[in-house]
Amino acid sequence: MGDVRLIPLQESDREQFIRDNQEAFRYGAMEEFGLRDNHFEEDGEIISRETIEKSIDGGLAFRIMLDGQPVGGLVVSVEGEQGELELLFVSPSVHSKGLGYAAWCEVEKKFPQVKVWQTVTPYFEKRNIHFYVNRCGFHIVEFYNSHHPDPHDEDDAISDQFPEGMFRFEKRIK
Template identity: 65%
Template sequence: MSEIKLLPLEESDREQFIKDNQEAFNYGALEEFGPRDDHFEEDGEIISHETISHAIDEGTAYRIIHAGKPVGGAVIKTEYDHGDLELLFVSPAVHSKGIGYATWCAIEEMHPEITVWETVTPYFEKRNIHFYVNRCGFHIVAYYNEHHCDPNDTEGELHDMFAFEKILPATPESIQEQIRRVTYYENIMDKARNGSAEMLRQLSDYYGSSAWKRDFAADEAGLLPKSLKRGVLSEDGIHDLLESFGV
């Protein structure tokens, strides 16, 4: 496996990071389609400056360093035991050297608390699809298109994209994150009893999420401490509260 380092992105390198990301994504599109514009977000770019910049602002960005030089980058976003791989790119000049896989292994090692990773990639990125499925152990869980949109995609940016998910075994670190989340929503549930619209919305979103299902399953499996206050994991309790306020 190639030796790499992940260094936090410096603000002074932000524009070059974006340029390098665009170059890497353009390479895949040009390999598949040739010099055509119809798959590009903006003139000559498969991924826009705005899209990359937003990912950097919302997540944590790293430069991939190999042999003392920047050869790519990654942006991740984590919350409790869930992680989003927002971007991962390697310079076309160093493809097929194991740098992408080494980077992914480093990311997993950095975050032992994450048991669910998600990412997306365009349908035509055969190299990426191979990488995520055959190298990194992701599974394709959805194909977003005009007939099946991502419910969280309010901007309409995820058409013709494959969604990937990787599930990892529970760890002591992930259980601690689940305890933190259950405690947080237990407090939300207490506040929601006063009829706060915002608290009820948060509670409803949690109850309908895969995170609640993971927390419920962990509790059923006896992984959460007996002393933990867990009314939020009671199906009847949370359902009755939401129903009482017409949510």
């Protein structure tokens, strides 16, 4: 596969990181729904610039590098033994090569103090659900929907965007 590493996001690469993230999420939605998708936040994007910027500004952002070339990115937040995977994306041109899993393994090595990781993904992201559960060892612990909203989604932004629901995952490290 090559040498997969995480390097801290540089300010000079921030704009490209945002574009690459939007491309990866857009690809997933188009793959699932085609052009008839109604889950886009802004201007044909499944994830808005504001959402990505908020994640970058509130967490630790990394570029996923393969043999020195950027192939994706991720953002995590860590507080003591708790960690949250805010974003993880791999360029569609390198899907299904194990790069996302290799990057996740690097996250676990980089933050060995974290005992519980969590993340969320929309109900329709079958690739993500498979990845988190079958590859990375997460468990689905909650399903946010109109009858059970995310208590952290105070302005209902996520609920409005994904009324069909979002899965919340946890991975407990022993």
